[in-house]
Structure formats: structure tokens, C-alpha cells
Amino acid sequence: MKKKISILVVDDDSAHRIMLKTLLETWGYAVFEADDGSTAFEKVKQKAFDLILMDIKMLKVSGIEALDMIKNFNPSIPVIIMTAYSSVETAVKALKKGAYDYITKPLDFDKLKITIKKAAEHAYLKTENQALKKRIAESFDHQNIIGKSEAMIKLMEAAAQIAYSEADVLITGESGTGKELIGNVIHYNGSRKNNPFIKINCAAIPETLLEAELFGYVKGSFTGAIKDKKGVFLLANRGAIFLDELGEMPLIMQAKLLRVIQERETTPIGGEKSYSVDVRIISATNKNLLSLIKKGEFREDLYYRLNVVEIKAPSLKKREGDIPLLTRHFLKTFNKKNKKSIKGITPEAMDMLIKYNWPGNVRELMNAIERGVVLSSGDYMDKSSFSWLNSGAGDERQTSNIQNNDKKNISLKEAEKRIIIKTLEACGDNKTKAAKLLRITRKTLNSKLNYKN
Template identity: 60%
Template sequence: ILVTDDDLSHRTMLRTLLSGWGYAITEADDGGSAVEATRRQPFDLILMDIRMIKVSGLAALSEIKAFNPSIPIVIMTAYASVETAVEALKKGAYDYLTKPLDFDELRLTLERAMDHSRLKEENRRLKESLGERFDRRNLIGRSLAMKRLLDTAAQVAPSEATVLITGESGTGKEMIAGLIHYNSLRKDRPFIKFNCAAITETLLESELFGHEKGAFTGANRRKEGKFRQADGGSLFLDEVSEMSLGMQVKILRVLQERELTRVGGEEVLQVDVRLIAATNRDLLKEIEAGRFREDLFYRLNVVTLHVPPLRERLEDIPLLAQEFLTRFAEKNHKAIQGFTPQAMDRLLRRPWPGNVRELMNAVERGVVLSPGEVLDEAELSLLLPEQNGAAPPAAR
């Protein structure tokens, strides 16, 4: 903690008190010194008086926040300068404390500020890791079909266009949705994922639009839905074809009007969301059968991306299998290095009805159960019983 105060006795008291609480303390006697100290070394928190003769805490706050916006700064102020403290909050201070200090309040404020700072850093790292996970370089595929798909996704990402992703279950539609979001202008905003087939129809509206307290039995408090949670970012609706026609009408209204109402409420809420939808069905056939609205289809179908099944991109199987093997070997502390040629040939001959997800699960089971340094065909045979309609051998 950097303690900044031009009152030596007060600064000394704080150093003694905070050191006793287990904090490492650095001191500064005015705002300018605090700015210089913050440039030289990182601090978890700054505790700073607002009124100092040379450079005020308010001036130092503005300067520090300009180059280190994430650091929490707690302002100390006399009763007479509460208005100035409120101004400091507007400039980015975490909180303010009035003098003479209440030590219990001080301790609690410091702990909360530290927790807040830690949470922000964890969120930043999580966003970075998610961004890396959905980086194009981590979406493995050298087949022409995958290269074309990734090229198109990269072109679409910076736009605001609604995207419809089609493909069989397990092909990686969610990964493509993530690639689009994390390469868009919304990448620092939420990426919310929701499977429309994973919940009953009666709860679907509440999950998507939220509900007011008392809207139905068990609604003990207000809840924000997925659209509001994704405000400013992207909402990925998987298995969008599983929604009822009535729910499709409500989704269409949100897309057209960019507004919604919580279940049981009357307030009209504005939403700014980029919608990315996915389905494993042929929506044109669903429209013909009367199960999907044509107007919603055209709202979703601004850009369509098709993720090919694994059997149509056999050249990607060795890359994917080795990537999964390396990942799961590290996770399970195994020394497995790869596959025998016979084992790889077995992988290439399988039709993979479950696509990439099935391949990943098979490799994980193999890694967990194999005692050796390579996965051989005999081990895979136990995990992969023969299936009808096997894919033809890959070209050598």
C-alpha cells in the first residue's frame, strides 16, 4: 500500500497501524511524490489524503488514473471536504474515508478494495485466456473447408451482422461463435452462451428475458436474463431451432426493436446485443414443416457459416487427435507421446458421427486408460467399436 499524506504524524500512525495488519507500506508526502512512486513500482492500493499543500490528492488521482486506471485509490478527507471527495469518486477513486479515521471502517475498506482489485485482475486474465482460446491459431484445421470457414469468420467478426452457424452436433459451432466475438469490437464485453434445448419451454422466456420478483412461483427476486447479461456484447443461442413458435416471435421482436420486458414486468428495457445463433437442423425444411418462422430465419441469416463434419475433413483428424492427446496427457500427468500408425489409421477410418467432440472424448479415454507411451490400435479398438458406414481410408 502507498500511503500519501503531508501530515507526518498521521502518516506515521497509518504506517504503524497498517504494518500491524500485515500490509507492506511505502510512504509519500505529497501527490507529486505519489505519482512518481506509482510510476516506479506497482502497488496494490493507494491510501491518499485529498488536501496536500504541494500537489493535491485530486490532481494526483487524475494523473495516476491516466496511466494506471485499474489501481484502487482510497481518499481520506476532512468532514468539510466531502463534496471534493465525491468529485474524487467521479474521477475514479474506489472510496473515501472521513477524518478522524474509524479504524474498523478503514480496515474493512482496504480489504474490500483489495478484493475488488484482485477480482478485476482475475477477470482481465480470464478474458485474455478466453481470447487466446478463441484465437484463430488455436482452431485447428488445415483442410480447405476449415480454412474457408475461418477466413469467412474472420471477415464477419468486426461487423455487427447477426450470424447463423450451421452444422452437426459436435462440430465446434460454439468455438466459431467465440472466434467471432473475441475478434469483434465487442471483445471486451460479455460473451454469453445459452442452449435453447437445455431448458423447459416454461422457463425459457425467464432465462432469456429475465423476470420480476413474484412473476411466478419461486421467483423470489428479480433476475436479469441472458439478453441483459450480454448487453454491449454477444449472445450465442445454440440449438435455436428448438424454440417454440411463440418464443420465436419474442426473439424476433428483440432483434427488431432492440428492447425487451422482463417476465411479470412492464418496464421496457433497451438492449444492445449482437446475436450469434446455431442449429444442427436444416431451417428451410423446418420452415416448410411449420416449425420455424420464416421472418426470424431471415433476421438470423444475415451471414451463414457452415461447420463441416469431421468425416468431410479427414486431413484435420491427425492434427486434432495429437492436440487432444497432448492436452490430456499433461492434464492427467501421463507420458504418452502419440499414436502408432495403425492407431492413427483406425482414427482416419472411423465416420465420427459425434464429430470433434466424439474424437476428443475418445482420445481422453485412451490417455486415461493407456499404460504406455503411445496409443496403439488394440487400445483404441476397445474404445471405438466398429460402426457401419465407415469413412473411406484417407489418401496417403
């Protein structure tokens, strides 16, 4: 059910106030009362009203004084002032002080209804917008995920949606596509963000240690267990666990993990007592779990438990349009790290980066830019800064594409895309400007950037 909009009616004339309260309640609002300016201010400090309807002429603390105090305390709350015809001047003064609108007495009820509706909508939109902006700012500021391609925008939208749910998530994608970054975004935008987020790499830890890490142990349960150790499931209670490289988890551990997930309880190794746990599991893998299942190397039941929602991180090749953006981002980072001041990259070198296959995805690009920054002595990174890329897999891929597809069509589209990317670069990534220069619409520009090979 939608929450009622709350209105504080401030008037020292009790009959008028009660009349207003009754009227507003019949219009479906939740109405609160205050009989003078200072009481109104006290109430505003205690409750976040959506709207205030306030008489200007009150004996103790006037509407103007109260408006000042309220606006100082919370500038975003809309205040509608009621005033007699004779004091319109004061009403204008109130507008200057930040009142949303004023309405003259005797009140025209139709007008009052419209004014209140508009003010309430305005307030609602404002808070919605702030929340939205905050959400976006959070995910982009803190996690630093770069990418404006359609694939990345879709991915971020999906991640934001999933973040708010409690569902377990499986993030799949090739190595270096940013799975861990996505895991961070999901956790730190969700309702568990203030609780622990503990990361475990299933490939980096030997089997016996992995069990001890996940479930903990009691003192004396094996040689070397000199004191009790809490497992990750307990430590991350009410928070989340990031199970990285899930595809590498040994089958025995998979069975134990499944038990914890099903029973929502964990028992430390060698312990008697079990503890109930409430943990969200975000896992990641660059393996194809379905084919591991076919080979008997991954449990199907565990797969379906952890894969309530799947997020696929696109390979860098599938979002070539992001390469210039990422390059600039990493250039900035590594200039700083290496105390260099390289200004940019030549168009030929950028072209090379765009053509390359990037089997190691963003991580490989990041390393390439770091190497480029270190190796370059001039103002700009050029082809020689990336000479080792020439022998890469990129060329092979180009050839196979041409063999498999209509040659003419591919090269034309490729050419178009290159021109667009270069123009975009020249315009500092301003799509509207680039589209104008190319005499195409922004929409066409976007679709041409996102075509898949």
C-alpha cells in the same frame, strides 16, 4: 477517405522548417513542427506520428539526443535525419541508433520525396502486419481451434471477416463440429469483445424458464419471483448472446424473440417498462432449420432475421487431414490431465482413426483420444487402444461410397491420401518437407489432402 500520413518536422532553423512544411504539404502529407529535440520528444509522446524528419544539428537538444529518446519511447517510428555533408559520420552514428535513413543538406527534393515515401510505406506495412499477426494470434491462441485443412482455413477466414461486422450469425453443422468454439472466435475478435458474451442453451432450459432467462421478470409477477431479475438481453447489452441449439426453441418463444429483435426492446415478464437493447445474436444449431420451417416447427421470419450470415462448420470426415493434428493436440491435453506421458500413436492406429466415420465429429475424436490415453499402458497408443472403433459406422460408410462411386478411382485417391497423411506425420506436419519427399508440389499436396469423398 484515407487518412493523411503525418510527419513531424524538427528543425531549429525556422525558415528551413517552414519551407519543408510547405513542400511536404504540397505532397499531400499532414505536417507538424517542432523547433528543437526536446519539443519533438514532447510531441511524440502526445501524438503517434507516422514519420519524423529531423535535423541533426540543433542548438538546444541535438538530433542524436532526441533520436535516443524517441526510439526508447517508440522504436517502430521511422526517423529520417537531415545532415550537412561535413557530418556524415554523425549521420552513420544516427543509423546505428535506429534512424531509418539520412539525407544530406542542401536537400535534393526528388531524393527527399522518395525517401519519405519509402519510409511511410514501411511504417504502414509494419503496423498492418502487427495488426494482422495480432488478430491471427488472438483467434488461435485463445480459442484453440485446431485445423489446417482447406475447409478450416476457409472457415476461419470467413469467421474473421464476420467478426468485424455487427451482423447476426447462424452457425450450422453436425454435433461436435466446434460450433461453440467458432462462436467464441467470432465474438472475441469483434468490436464487442470487451462486452458480455452470454450463452443460453435453448434445449437445456424448460420453456417457462427460458423466457425468464432471456427477458427477466419483475418481483411478484409469478409465484417464486421474489425479486427482480434481469434477462440475458439486458445483461448482454452492447455485447452478444450465443443462442445454442436454436432449433430446439419452442414456437412461442420464437415469436417473443422475434419481437425483441424487431423492436430492439425488451420487457421483463410482468413489467410495464421496456428497455432498449443493442445485442448481437450468434446462434448455433445442428438441425436443418429449413426443413423445420417446412414442418411448421420453426418460424421462417425468425430464421431470416438470425441468419444474416451463415457459417457452416464442416464435419470431421470432410477434413480428414486434420485428424492427425487434432489427435496430437488432444494427446497432449489428456497426457497432462491424466498425468501420463504417451509419446504418440502407431501408424496403424492412426490409419484406423482416419478411416473411421466420426458421427460425433471432433467431440467424439476428443473422447476417443482421452479413452485411448487412459487405456494405453505402453509408450504409444495402438489399435487396441481404440478397439471399440472397429464396430463403428465407419465401415458402413466406406461400403456405401464404393457402391456409389467409381471403385478404382476412390481407392487410388484414398491410398494417395493415406500416404500423404503419413508422410506429413513423419515430417511433423511440415508440408514443404513432405511435398519434397513425395516429389510433388505443395499445391498438389494440399489439393490431394482436401479432395472430398
